[in-house]
Amino acid sequence: MRKGRLVVIGNGMVGQRFVDALRARDSDDRWRVTVLGEEPQPAYDRVRLSALFDGVGAAELNLHTPDPRVRLRLGAAVTAIDRTRRVVTTTADEHPYDALVLATGSYPFVPPIDGIGLPGVFTYRTLDDLAAIRAHARGRRRGAVIGGGLLGLEAANALRLLGLATSVVEFAPRLMPVQVDTAGGALLRRYVEELGVACRLGVATSALHPGPDGVVAQLELADGGRVDADLVVVAAGIRPRDELARAAGLPLGSRGGVLVDRAGRTADERIWAVGECAAVDGTCHGLVAPGYAMAETVADRLVGGAATVPDADTATKLKLLGVDVASFGDAHGTTPGCLDVTFTDPATRVYAKLVLSDDAQTLLGGVLVGDADAYPTLRASVGQALPAAPLALLAPAGAGTGVAALPGSTQVCSCNAVTRADLDAAIAGGAADVPALKAGTRAGTSCGSCVPMLRQLLDAAGVGQPRGLCEHFEVSRQELFDLIRVRGIRTFSSLIAEHGRGDGCDICKPVVASILASLGTGHLLDGEQASLQDTNDHFLANLQRDGSYSVVPRIPGGEITPEKLIVLGEVARDFALYTKITGAQRIDLLGARVEQLPQIWRRLVNAGFESGHAYGKALRTVKSCVGSTWCRYGVQDSVGLAIVLELRYRGLRAPHKIKAAVSGCARECAEARGKDFGIIATDAGWNLYLGGNGGFRPRHADLFATDLTTEALVRLVDRFLMYYIRTADRLQRTAAWIEAMDGGLEHLSAVIVDDSLGLCAELDAAMARHVGSYSDEWRDVLEDPARLSRFTSFVNAPEVPDPSIRFTEERGQRVPAGTRETENRQPVGLGTPRVRR
Amino acid sequence: MTGQPRGWTVVCPLTRLDPGRGVAALVDGVQVALFRTAADLFAIDNRDPVTDAYVLSRGIVGSRGGAPTVASPLHKQTYDLRTGDCLDLPGVAVRWHEVRCRAGLVEVRLRKEA
Numbered sequence A: 001m002r003k004g005r006l007v008v009i010g011n012g013m014v015g016q017r018f019v020d021a022l023r024a025r026d027s028d029d030r031w032r033v034t035v036l037g038e039e040p041q042p043a044y045d046r047v048r049l050s051a052l053f054d055g056v057g058a059a060e061l062n063l064h065t066p067d068p069r070v071r072l073r074l075g076a077a078v079t080a081i082d083r084t085r086r087v088v089t090t091t092a093d094e095h096p097y098d099a100l101v102l103a104t105g106s107y108p109f110v111p112p113i114d115g116i117g118l119p120g121v122f123t124y125r126t127l128d129d130l131a132a133i134r135a136h137a138r139g140r141r142r143g144a145v146i147g148g149g150l151l152g153l154e155a156a157n158a159l160r161l162l163g164l165a166t167s168v169v170e171f172a173p174r175l176m177p178v179q180v181d182t183a184g185g186a187l188l189r190r191y192v193e194e195l196g197v198a199c200r201l202g203v204a205t206s207a208l209h210p211g212p213d214g215v216v217a218q219l220e221l222a223d224g225g226r227v228d229a230d231l232v233v234v235a236a237g238i239r240p241r242d243e244l245a246r247a248a249g250l251p252l253g254s255r256g257g258v259l260v261d262r263a264g265r266t267a268d269e270r271i272w273a274v275g276e277c278a279a280v281d282g283t284c285h286g287l288v289a290p291g292y293a294m295a296e297t298v299a300d301r302l303v304g305g306a307a308t309v310p311d312a313d314t315a316t317k318l319k320l321l322g323v324d325v326a327s328f329g330d331a332h333g334t335t336p337g338c339l340d341v342t343f344t345d346p347a348t349r350v351y352a353k354l355v356l357s358d359d360a361q362t363l364l365g366g367v368l369v370g371d372a373d374a375y376p377t378l379r380a381s382v383g384q385a386l387p388a389a390p391l392a393l394l395a396p397a398g399a400g401t402g403v404a405a406l407p408g409s410t411q412v413c414s415c416n417a418v419t420r421a422d423l424d425a426a427i428a429g430g431a432a433d434v435p436a437l438k439a440g441t442r443a444g445t446s447c448g449s450c451v452p453m454l455r456q457l458l459d460a461a462g463v464g465q466p467r468g469l470c471e472h473f474e475v476s477r478q479e480l481f482d483l484i485r486v487r488g489i490r491t492f493s494s495l496i497a498e499h500g501r502g503d504g505c506d507i508c509k510p511v512v513a514s515i516l517a518s519l520g521t522g523h524l525l526d527g528e529q530a531s532l533q534d535t536n537d538h539f540l541a542n543l544q545r546d547g548s549y550s551v552v553p554r555i556p557g558g559e560i561t562p563e564k565l566i567v568l569g570e571v572a573r574d575f576a577l578y579t580k581i582t583g584a585q586r587i588d589l590l591g592a593r594v595e596q597l598p599q600i601w602r603r604l605v606n607a608g609f610e611s612g613h614a615y616g617k618a619l620r621t622v623k624s625c626v627g628s629t630w631c632r633y634g635v636q637d638s639v640g641l642a643i644v645l646e647l648r649y650r651g652l653r654a655p656h657k658i659k660a661a662v663s664g665c666a667r668e669c670a671e672a673r674g675k676d677f678g679i680i681a682t683d684a685g686w687n688l689y690l691g692g693n694g695g696f697r698p699r700h701a702d703l704f705a706t707d708l709t710t711e712a713l714v715r716l717v718d719r720f721l722m723y724y725i726r727t728a729d730r731l732q733r734t735a736a737w738i739e740a741m742d743g744g745l746e747h748l749s750a751v752i753v754d755d756s757l758g759l760c761a762e763l764d765a766a767m768a769r770h771v772g773s774y775s776d777e778w779r780d781v782l783e784d785p786a787r788l789s790r791f792t793s794f795v796n797a798p799e800v801p802d803p804s805i806r807f808t809e810e811r812g813q814r815v816p817a818g819t820r821e822t823e824n825r826q827p828v829g830l831g832t833p834r835v836r837r
Numbered sequence B: 001m002t003g004q005p006r007g008w009t010v011v012c013p014l015t016r017l018d019p020g021r022g023v024a025a026l027v028d029g030v031q032v033a034l035f036r037t038a039a040d041l042f043a044i045d046n047r048d049p050v051t052d053a054y055v056l057s058r059g060i061v062g063s064r065g066g067a068p069t070v071a072s073p074l075h076k077q078t079y080d081l082r083t084g085d086c087l088d089l090p091g092v093a094v095r096w097h098e099v100r101c102r103a104g105l106v107e108v109r110l111r112k113e114a
């Protein structure tokens, strides 16, 4: 049998899904497939496009798997279809077809406003669009989005993440006018404004004006108002790309789009259309789920099946803005005779509406604002008998009761038409976690909103899932970091209420405290944050075995003036502290009681000392050798660099402690290769080594980059540290982190040198924020009576020192006395024979 | 400790206690660790039986299963705040004491050793 020639125009989400579906069904190899895509990249997950601004790399969005049976031509825009000769033409060549599938998607609608063509005005649709936005945002301060729909709000969040003060201008009187009703819209507006996004609703943009540099600078509104913005994103809707079909004389829908029947076929029996460019029975859908359903249908038809396109699922959920909004089914209650159940809780600021059939037995649709936990279950229940009483479904715990109670025919994943029965079969077949379920059934691979239900089904089946951080959080530290960062969560209580269970513990609380500190959320002893700190961070000192604390002031690079050294001596003498020089070139003062800590620190701070963070999972020290200033071998100023680095990274909270060192020549007197980052001077600059540590399992750091200038070195270390902070597990030192990384050091280099994930600008910005916002934690405590009040021995007897802390003398200094261990302790034997008497 | 029944000792105003954190108090010469959780007050001995150091008041408060807990700041053994039982080491426990809040003041009454 001669193979048919199948040409697909467009390699977007639906075009790709169509090819995958066809390949999966075409077991007789009936079709030879050619895909012509206009974009330079193969298909990617457009739905998750905005994740690029949250540190997800473009590579992670890829949807395309190479298939030898499919010819893919990228950068190949089709310019015409000749239906008589049955060929399509690109700018370069011609492709004959026996069957043709149009999957050309949509283009952003750009309203004809004065000044809309100015530099600095962007659309929001492709990888290239986002790259251009990111590049333009650098150094800009204010952004505006024209359009307050789903896409506009997503774009507004993106601008926010790029550090721009952002406004949204929407012509309709409420945000997300298509999805939410008036009451939901009002609540949504409040949430969005609280995120710092200004909303101008019910007003059109009438013109854009440039600044002196010719770049857009201001929006003029129809009511005469003005909005300053040096970056503008237009998100005013999309239009189907039906130009090829139109030119080829194919009938279109009344509002555009290639007209197709329920089989997905156009008026020409050899031509089909799928995705956003297709108007099924005259209606286009701007969502991926209906497109996927069309792709499956047409694939089935092309191998001789009789599938038809089901009614479109237009459920949507707002992603990324940290505001829960969802709508599904007949959200606006257009079904004749339907009933509304609404639920408003001003205290928790939740608004929910369910639309029920006239007999109140069947769920038709709904709107949720403020808490969309119930969304996955509700969405899956549309068209079914209500699984519980309406209010029970909406109550916070309602989501949890959901999926296990639903019948097997329920579509759990609407994007990919996966039913509960499909998932149960996959679990029975050995799928033991969410990734395995995703791989086996495709459920959860598109919008992701059904993933919580996948977890519930695994739970219900009693299948073990990978352990989260602790019993309170099912996610890893990295996932927690992203949740907190992306959703803008600022307190432990809201985090655990929304994403965890119980009251927390000594594992998750310090992790969250550290993440909050890394994200720069104020002093660690303020408000609820104080209760998360472990005792070291809580008293900004290191707890010792006897309940006393040690004090370690920062001595950057190990360099100290005689005057400061004298102050340390005097303080140690006056408070009778045991004094020891540490391995990290500073001085440890031990044996301080809680109530003495502020007194000790007052004197130290007055003498110009600051916290050394010896108590924190944070940068400890940057040790140095004496370097070229004095040493006759030295080739660079190792002390100077160590001080610069220590001051730059001081106070930086991390998954574990971070140590560093700088040596002034290859003789390596500072033992830099035993550190998380070590630097060794060369004649031409600096060599950077990453991932070393001492301790229980010593490891030498690996050479990462050579002969760097100081500036280049600092940039690499900035990114290394920030990437570590974002992605490492709890208590994972850099060595273990690099080892666990897929691709190890090479991957790290791709990320922080070549910017393969497009993350560097964000990492740099995060470090700049850290450096700019540093302030000495101890000074901040001393200046604040509320913080100081924690440093008492007994809440009802602050004047009584803890009687259990007692000392004895050893080699002329005080050491703990009275604990079991000290009483039993033997003097250290010197290896000389005991003298018998 | 003597066998005398003891009375309630006023320790501090409730507002002095931060939710999710403990403080140490001296009650009839005994070091007590006093905790305020979101909904409750608890008192146990301040002495960590594993290390002999008086530090339990400085541990991190949380929950395990349904039990309110504190973890020793030294070696992280976790204690049930209601009973004083160590949830990690069988047979290890600290004393718990009675605590209540009256007119905004937190009061503690020592319990004799069981």
Ligand SMILES: Cc1cc2nc3c(=O)[nH]c(=O)nc-3n(C[C@H](O)[C@H](O)[C@H](O)COP(=O)(O)OP(=O)(O)OC[C@H]3O[C@@H](n4cnc5c(N)ncnc54)[C@H](O)[C@@H]3O)c2cc1C
Residues within 6 Å of the ligand: A009, A010, A011, A012, A013, A014, A015, A016, A036, A037, A038, A039, A046, A047, A048, A049, A050, A076, A077, A078, A079, A103, A104, A105, A106, A124, A125, A126, A151, A154, A241, A244, A274, A275, A276, A277, A285, A286, A287, A288, A289, A291, A316, A317, A319, A447
């Ligand atoms: C930022 C963003 C967020 C979104 N979020 C969601 C969401 O949460 N949920 C949801 O359901 N949907 C969402 N969408 C919409 C979703 O991405 C689309 O519905 C989906 O991509 C449609 O797939 P498609 O293949 O029809 O079109 P596209 O993915 O746009 O693919 C069409 C492809 O065809 C190419 N093409 C067009 N004309 C030609 C030609 N003449 N020759 C060659 N190639 C051509 C285009 O360059 C493009 O690559 C979002 C979209 C964006 C931009």
Ligand code: SF4
Residues within 6 Å of the ligand: A625, A626, A627, A628, A631, A632, A633, A634, A635, A638, A663, A664, A665, A666, A667, A668, A669, A670
């Ligand atoms: S590393 Fe080189 S410069 Fe530094 S002290 Fe040793 S010999 Fe001198």
Ligand code: FES
Residues within 6 Å of the ligand: A412, A413, A414, A415, A416, A443, A444, A445, A446, A447, A448, A449, A450, A451
């Ligand atoms: S419902 Fe969208 S991925 Fe499953």
